[in-house]
Amino acid sequence: MDILVLGGGGREHALCWKLHQSPRAGRIVCAPGNAGIAQVAECIDLAIADPGAVTDYARDHDIGLVVVGPEGPLVAGVVDALRSAGIPVFGPTAAAARLEGSKGFTKDLARAAGIPGAGYRRFASAADAHHYVAVHPLPVVIKADGLASGKGVTIAETNEEGLAALADINGPVVIEQCLEGPEASLFVLTDGKTVSIWPSAQDHKRAFDDDTGPNTGGMGVISPAPALTDALLSQAVAQIIKPTLKALSDAGTPYTGVLYAGLMLTASGPKLIEYNCRFGDPEAQALMLRLDSDLVELLLACAEGRLHDVTARWSPETAVAVVYAAMGYPGTPVSGTVIDNIDGAEALGVQVFHAGTRRNASGTLVAAGGRVLTIAALGADIGEARSLAYAAIRKIRWHGGFYRRDIGKR
Incomplete structure (x- = not known):
């Protein structure tokens, strides 16, 4: 087809x-x-x-x-x-995709369904939130309510940081309690009836090593996430995923497609940070590398309401995916710089996925975005996979990019 x-x-x-x-x-x-x-x-x-x-x-x-x-x-x-x-x-309908399209909608749904998450307040505008941020105990998490391409989130440690974040938001705001613990991403496929649990992943959101710098759409990922044990995964599915799907179904807007839950693994158990209604980036790169099943069969079965007919099979190996971004990202990235020797990197046994690339008039590969490449590798464990990924990324000749050197290090 x-x-x-x-x-x-x-x-x-x-x-x-x-x-x-x-x-x-x-x-x-x-x-x-x-x-x-x-x-x-x-x-x-x-x-x-x-x-x-x-x-x-x-x-x-x-x-x-x-x-x-x-x-x-x-x-x-x-x-x-x-x-x-x-x-x-x-993919989900527009009504079901409000889980990602409006953080306020998701927070209200989670509270009504008893789904564990951070305490929060909603504000109609950034201006309405100024006084709250100025006097509220810190840190707090400030989020633009609408789509933000994986960004639009600030962990404000000071009042100045909080007010600066609000100045960059044009529209409704959600301000949340700052949770503590390791983060993990949980993916499920659903056709509205059957739920297929996919492997977990751990994203690295900050731009620079040691989780410093601004939030990004993701600078690297490992799959599976070591912190999300089988017991915690089962708890998250029972207390977060299934109540969410039931609430949407009860509202007449059943969810189909992939549901991606960002979780905080707190001392009191998994808590929902946010939902995405599509595969993550770079999580998808790691998941597709590990998937041993026919993706066409899986996605078509999901679209046609017969997910119970198929089973996803996975490589037992660990995937590490490192993002190679353009200088200036996540601000204004430098574009047009030449990228060479991707073949040399892939010869080591990795897969290089393109994001922000194009061919110029002479056919040369150049950067054309913020996150430009993702170098994804499989290994028997995290150490083996990350060693291979970093050996491959060093083969690429590109003077206009940067990458974190600590993906999966912890």
């Missing part, structure tokens, strides 16, 4: 790379794609957050499955339009 993937980052490269391995995959089309995705899929221009444009393309080109990568098209209702047209699509 022909498959349309929406998005153009490292997550979408990982998805296209894995979909391409399926004997069920025919032509794979990705909008907009990137230079790496172009090696396994046809890249096209398409308004991916326009439900009508996506539906028309899928219908006109006999697309058998649409896979929505980023959150924007989900919140815009692309899934709703495709389903109305009878086109199989992997």
Whole structure:
């Protein structure tokens, strides 16, 4: 069957790379794609957050499955339009995607359902939150209520940091209690009835070594997350995932697709930090490297409401994925710098996923984004996988980038 993937980052490269391995995959089309995705899929221009444009393309080109990568098209209702047209699509409806589209919605749902999480206050605007931040005991976590591409979060240790964070937010704000403990990411697939628990991951959000610098969309990841033991995972599924899915179903907006829970593993048990309604980036790169099953079969079964028919199989090895970002990220990244010798890196046995790359007029690979590459490796344990990932990243010739040197070190 022909498959349309929406998005153009490292997550979408990982998805296209894995979909391409399926004997069920025919032509794979990705909008907009990137230079790496172009090696396994046809890249096209398409308004991916326009439900009508996506539906028309899928219908006109006999697309058998649409896979929505980023959150924007989900919140815009692309899934709703495709389903109305009878086109199989992997992802939640706009109503269900409010779990990511509005942090305030998720906090209210979690409180009503008794789901453990941080205490919080909602404010209609950043200006309304000024007095609260100025007088409230610190630290607090300040979040823009809408989509923020994995960013838009500040842990304010001082009043000055809190007020500066508010100055950067245009719209509603959620301010949360600052929880303590290791973080972990939990992924499940669901067709609205069956829940398939996928491996965990541990993201590294801060830009620089030793968890310093600003928050980013993610600078690296390990999978599975050592801190999320089987007992804690079972507790999180029972106390967080299943009550969330039940609350959405009871509200008439059942959830389908992948649900990604960011967890804080506190002394009193797992607590929900936030939800994403799509695969994470760079978590997807690590997960796709570990997946031993046919991704087309899994996503299509999820889209068609028969997830009970399939089983996901996983490599027992550990994955370490390191993001190679452009200088200036997460602010204004430097673009147009030349990247070379990716083949030399991959010759060591890693997979290099592209995010912000393009070919210039002469065909040379150049940086064209903030997070530019993800170098993903498998190993018998974290130490082996991270050694391989870092050996490979040192093979890449690129003077315009930087990466953390401590992914998985702890």
